Amino acid sequence: MAGERILIIEDEPTLIDVLTYNLQSQQYVVHSRDNGVDGLAAAKKHLPDLILLDLMLPGIDGLEICRNLKSSQVTQNIPILMLTAKSEEIDELVGFQMGADDYVTKPFKVALLLVRIKSLLRRSIQSTNEKDVLKYRGIVLDRFQYKTLNDGNVIQLTPTEFELLWQLIAHPGRAYSRYDLMESVMGDNTLVLERTIDVHIRALRKKLGDKAELIETVRGVGYRIQN
Template identity: 40%
Template sequence: MENASAYKVLVVDDDVDIVEILQYNLDKAGYKVASANNGKQAVEIVKTFLPDLIIMDIMMPKMDGVEASRIIREMPEAAETYIIFLTARAEEYSEIAAFDTGADDYITKPIRPRALVSRISAIFKRRSKREQAHNTLSVGDLVIDRQSYTVYKADQLINLPKKEFELLYFLAQHPNKVFSREDLLQNIWGADVYVLARTVDVHIRKVREKIGEGYIRTVKGVGYKISLEN
């Protein structure tokens, strides 16, 4: 099983018995668990608990699961949150409404808690594999690992400060695409931080000194790009 303690699960249902049995089984499996009894409460909990996965009933008082899912899907902090709907209703329109609001999965009651926990474990295993694949980029003989903030060139470690690393990683995510200084300032430093465009030039120069001249190309009058044509 994946390291369950690294993941947080929010259980949302107005049936106290269902919440208790799911919370018990998820706790036993090692997950960090929070619970809510209606959609309105769930939306508030998501803001602070930041769950990796939500198990949510559709038919609830105050705010149903469909409306809660619609609101949660508009929250930037929950963009990657996996949502599984639970419902005793098997009508097609309920399923369609659930998926239209961004649900990832749909389970009809009665629930088999152990089977559901196994399903959640499989979801997190797939997610972990995707994240590992996305976190490591290769450009020529460079290997750039976002998870450990390391860069290797032909198996030799290259030490880059955080901003230099983020600049290299961002460009490597978009090979052969040209970014202006303003684009890079926006994506690496953010809109709320005031730095001069010259800062990008300085960081590019420092990265080139460490990884070599053949990777980051200057497109005169436009900006910079990672080139795969070494």
């Protein structure tokens, strides 16, 4: 799936350039920070789909960033792949204990890293519908707090809008008929017109602003979220 946003937190300029070039060639949207303080702030503000995190960083080290992000309801489901020049087993163990999802030791083959990234992103999407927090391209739905974020900014959704967006994001690329959405969100005993879904979708698109195009109309079927 193209378009996922990856944040690189790494203090080696040459490695940042190599990673950025290769990730962009795979259609990922890439941002980078060269120190721990700015990296942590960027992760919390932009809510990337995956973070490549160096262990040894100026300001705040990678382990502390990992611990901080994994202890927050909003950021805990962002996959973190740690990069380090150290190969001792204890460092890898501590990284996983802090919540890292995968671990690559420098020097590494870029092709291998790309495979790891694709695997983490796939696992992240597959597991989201089993959790209280659903995250997709900067949109965060927090069912525990019933709160919605768009690039870190709170947007106010009605309960129906929230459930509609949840249903769509939980299954990227899947086309839902209006009836299916109505049934899954409102229940099969609810007496409403199928076109009521169109009204809610229009409201959702308006509230999502520049991400409105993520909700696609499937002619003759209904709606889906971009895959």
